[in-house]
Amino acid sequence: MTPADAAEVLALCAAFDLRTIGEADARAWAYALRDIPLDDDTRQAVADHYGVTEKRATPADVRRIRARIREARIGAAHPIYDGNPTETGKQFTARRREQLAAAAEGHLPPRSITQALDAAPPAAVLALVAGVGRPVDDEPRPYITPEQRSALRAPLPNQRASLPALAVPCPVETCRAGRRRLCKRGAGIELRNNVHGRRRDAYAVEVTTCPDCGAAPSQHCTAPEPHPARIRAAQEAAA
Known part of the structure; x- marks a missing residue:
C-alpha cells in the first residue's frame, strides 16, 4: 500500500x-x-x-x-489440491498458494466438501435410498430359493441342517440342549455330527406317524419307546 x-x-x-x-x-x-x-x-x-x-x-x-x-x-x-507426482516441493508450495489466493479473491465459487472432492455416494447407498418409503408389504425377493438352499446344504453333513433332530430340545438330563442347539457330552463338548439317541427318538415322535401303532405326530407310541419303524420313517423323511 x-x-x-x-x-x-x-x-x-x-x-x-x-x-x-x-x-x-x-x-x-x-x-x-x-x-x-x-x-x-x-x-x-x-x-x-x-x-x-x-x-x-x-x-x-x-x-x-x-x-x-x-x-x-x-x-x-473448500479448495482441494490434487498435486502432481512430478512436481517439486517448491512447485507444490507455489501452486498451493496460488490456489488459496484464488479462493480468497473469490475466483473459486462456494461449494460443499463433497463437491470439492467430487465424491458421489456408493451405488449400494443409492440403492438403499431408492428403497426409502417402500410399502412394508412390498418385501424384496429372497436372494436364494428354499430349493437352492436345500441343495447347498445337502452335501454338508457336518452342518446343523443335516441334524433334523435339532428341531426339538434334547431330553437327556446331562444335556438339555435347546432347539437348534447342538447336543453336548461330558466337559461341554458339542456333538457336531450326531445327537443323543433320546433326542432322535423325541424328534421322531414329534414329526412322524408311527407305521406300527398308528400314533399321530406328538403322540407317544403304545410301547415304552418309539417303534423302530417310526424312527426310520422320520430319518427317511428328513433325508
Whole structure:
C-alpha cells in the first residue's frame, strides 16, 4: 500500500469517525499496511469495523478484518489440491498458494466438501435410498430359493441342517440342549455330527406317524419307546 492508497483508506475512515488526516498519517498507515493492497476487501474491512463499533479503526483492525473476510471465502470454497507426482516441493508450495489466493479473491465459487472432492455416494447407498418409503408389504425377493438352499446344504453333513433332530430340545438330563442347539457330552463338548439317541427318538415322535401303532405326530407310541419303524420313517423323511 502506498501513501496515496493509505490516504484513501483514511478518508474512508474519516467519513465514519470525522478524524483529520495529514501526510504523516498517510505515510504511517502505508508503512503499517505495506503488504496489504488497496482493494475491495480493504475497503470492506473498514466498513465492517464501523458497522459494529464506534471506536476509531487502526491499521491492525483493517488487517485483521480483511484477513477474516478472505479466510471465509477460502473456507466456503473448500479448495482441494490434487498435486502432481512430478512436481517439486517448491512447485507444490507455489501452486498451493496460488490456489488459496484464488479462493480468497473469490475466483473459486462456494461449494460443499463433497463437491470439492467430487465424491458421489456408493451405488449400494443409492440403492438403499431408492428403497426409502417402500410399502412394508412390498418385501424384496429372497436372494436364494428354499430349493437352492436345500441343495447347498445337502452335501454338508457336518452342518446343523443335516441334524433334523435339532428341531426339538434334547431330553437327556446331562444335556438339555435347546432347539437348534447342538447336543453336548461330558466337559461341554458339542456333538457336531450326531445327537443323543433320546433326542432322535423325541424328534421322531414329534414329526412322524408311527407305521406300527398308528400314533399321530406328538403322540407317544403304545410301547415304552418309539417303534423302530417310526424312527426310520422320520430319518427317511428328513433325508
